[in-house]
Amino acid sequence: INSSETSNSVGLPHRTILDARTPGSIIDIGDYSGISGASIVAQTSVTIGRHVQIGGGAGIWDTDFHPIDPDMRLEHPTRGARSAPIKIEDEVFIGARAVILKGVTVGYRAVIGAAAVVSKDVKPAEIVAGNPAVVVSHIDEK
Secondary structure (H helix, E strand, C coil): CECCCCCCCCCCCCCCEEEECCCCCEEEECCCCEEECCEEEECCEEEECCCCEECCCCEEECECCCCCCHHHHHHCCCCCCCECCEEECCCCEECCCCEECCCCEECCCCEECCCCEECCCECCCEEEECCCCEEEEECCCC
16 A cells, blocks of 8 residues: 555555445455555445555545435435445556446456546456546457
8 A cells, every 4th residue: 555645656645545434334455456545435345356456546435425315415414325335356457546436346357547437337358438437448368
């Protein structure tokens, strides 16, 4: 885990944050994975496979943090926020400042482009980019 501003040449907006929000929340990070100044928040669960690289300032959040309904926010600013597990499979690369949202599965060896906003599943070996993230290419297996 890199958290120093000088540990990554893209520059890190903050130290790495791992936030399991309730006693039942799970953050599971596989062997040989690297994280640089990312924010990983689990209301339910975030599972990250082996050999995953998470770029500077990326966000992986399984919760909306706040309810969508304005009346619910008036009652309580965070109670009622929706959450769904995130699964990131082995050998995935997540570019700097990318955001992966609740309920997403990122398949084996997929690549998430820098600053992409991922709200839908990414299939194995797909390369996605943009906001919202769309498939731009595939990794050719050798």
